[in-house]
Amino acid sequence: MKYTPKHFEENVNVEKTSPLREFFLLLFGVIGALIVLYMALGMVAGFVAARLPVSTEERLFGFFDEKFLISEKKPNASQIELQKLLDRLTALTPQKRYEEYNAILICGDEVNAAALPGGNIIIYEGLLKQAESENEIALVLAHELGHFSNRDHLRGLGRILALFALSAVVTGSSSSVTEYLGSMTVGAEMRFSQKQEYAADDYGFELVSKLYGGSAGTSDFFDRASSKDSKNPLVLFFRTHPASKKRADRIKKRITDEKIPQIEKTPAPAALKNPDCK
Amino acid sequence: MESLINLGVFVFLLALGYLAGHAAERKHYASIIAREKETLNLPAVTIRHVEDEEMVESAWLVSGSVCVGLDYFKMVLANLRKIFGGRVGAYETLVDRARREATLRMKKQAAGADIVLNTRYETSSIGQNAGGKNAVGAVEVLAYGTAVVYKK
Numbered sequence: 568m569k570y571t572p573k574h575f576e577e578n579v580n581v582e583k584t585s586p587l588r589e590f591f592l593l594l595f596g597v598i599g600a601l602i603v604l605y606m607a608l609g610m611v612a613g614f615v616a617a618r619l620p621v622s623t624e625e626r627l628f629g630f631f632d633e634k635f636l637i638s639e640k641k642p643n644a645s646q647i648e649l650q651k652l653l654d655r656l657t658a659l660t661p662q663k664r665y666e667e668y669n670a671i672l673i674c675g676d677e678v679n680a681a682a683l684p685g686g687n688i689i690i691y692e693g694l695l696k697q698a699e700s701e702n703e704i705a706l707v708l709a710h711e712l713g714h715f716s717n718r719d720h721l722r723g724l725g726r727i728l729a730l731f732a733l734s735a736v737v738t739g740s741s742s743s744v745t746e747y748l749g750s751m752t753v754g755a756e757m758r759f760s761q762k763q764e765y766a767a768d769d770y771g772f773e774l775v776s777k778l779y780g781g782s783a784g785t786s787d788f789f790d791r792a793s794s795k796d797s798k799n800p801l802v803l804f805f806r807t808h809p810a811s812k813k814r815a816d817r818i819k820k821r822i823t824d825e826k827i828p829q830i831e832k833t834p835a836p837a838a839l840k841n842p843d844c845k
Numbered sequence: 846m847e848s849l850i851n852l853g854v855f856v857f858l859l860a861l862g863y864l865a866g867h868a869a870e871r872k873h874y875a876s877i878i879a880r881e882k883e884t885l886n887l888p889a890v891t892i893r894h895v896e897d898e899e900m901v902e903s904a905w906l907v908s909g910s911v912c913v914g915l916d917y918f919k920m921v922l923a924n925l926r927k928i929f930g931g932r933v934g935a936y937e938t939l940v941d942r943a944r945r946e947a948t949l950r951m952k953k954q955a956a957g958a959d960i961v962l963n964t965r966y967e968t969s970s971i972g973q974n975a976g977g978k979n980a981v982g983a984v985e986v987l988a989y990g991t992a993v994v995y996k997k
Contacts, residue, residue: 582934593925
């Protein structure tokens with residue numbers, strides 16, 4: 568046998584695609600598939616939410632009451648005032664979905680509120696501190712009652728659960744991606760569509776106008792929030808709620824169109840102005 | 846905020862892995878090709894025996910071993926590939942480099958010989974299980990054979 572020195576110019580053992588191209592192709596493939604799956608699960612969640620009886624809802628999400636909310640609910644003056652205000656609003660609601668509604672004050676600087684299953688509304692200390700009148704706080708509570716009335720809270724929660732489940736399956740439950748998603752959704756920032764938010768705004772507005780017999784303070788909160796919106800475009804982009812200015816304008820338009828009387832604002836009780844968070 | 850930092854670290858490691866890994870790979874390939882051409886006249890073959898043992902002046906065992914590490918980018922790319930299946934291109938360059946480098950190192954030990962007979966390759970992965978599930982691993986390739994000097 569004769570040895571022939573030979574150098575191969577072409578490397579058959581290595582694929583010739585660009586790794587960067589492959590990376591983005593695969594990444595978009597994964598993201599695309601997840602989006603499709605997420606949307607499908609969201610649709611399923613929406614379908615189920617619209618038909619879920621209250622008793623089943625309470626059974627499914629009972630752990631919220633026991634584990635999370637009861638421990639947060641401290642019987643202090645702020646908590647009692649908040650509950651009183653909510654009770655005044657629920658007394659006026661035409662159809663009661665739940666037997667009792669709970670308002671829970673959560674300590675923290677976040678300016679947010681959310682409707683959770685079982686008739687629980689959480690409201691952050693940061694939001695109360697920002698409010699300048701009782702009317703504003705009432706509007707936020709009434710807005711969340713609107714979400715209950717439209718069952719938005721179940722749709723949102725269904726999607727969050729779907730997202731968690733997906734992420735845990737794909738990347739592992741302890742992965743940084745799952746943690747990232749978790750921290751984004753903790754604080755119950757449920758993403759509702761613009762339509763859902765507007766519907767809840769309308770519901771809230773009507774309820775608060777009925778309670779006070781006028782429109783005072785109903786658009787104040789969005790007005791102030793919209794002046795903050797403009798500072799950081801990223802904030803606007805990531806917000807779960809549609810741009811506040813649009814929402815303020817919608818309410819103002821209703822006030823003029825429906826000739827709702829402007830009345831004196833009711834000052835917020837001291838216990839709500841300076842929430843007891845020790 | 847903490848999650849944003851985590852995401853930032855991830856993207857940073859990904860970019861660093863790609864840039865550093867890519868540069869190292871290009872440099873390594875250039876060096877491999879140059880050295881392969883230099884050592885072309887020392888055959889490393891898989892034939893096991895010399896036809897006539899009387900011809901052999903001396904013989905000794907030669908081995909070349911190399912360990913090439915994964916970069917972060919390759920690891921993530923391979924993990925993505927695992928979802929869809931198919932050729933894991935990210936690993937192919939890695940094992941190819943390791944194999945060729947091991948051969949070159951073996952040939953270096955065989956300097957002065959006329960031929961390396963019975964060339965074999967062994968491979969193993971290192972480090973994947975040592976530092977947890979997401980640890981960056983490495984591949985080891987060992988090439989060995991018998992260096993032979995013929996009687997002149």
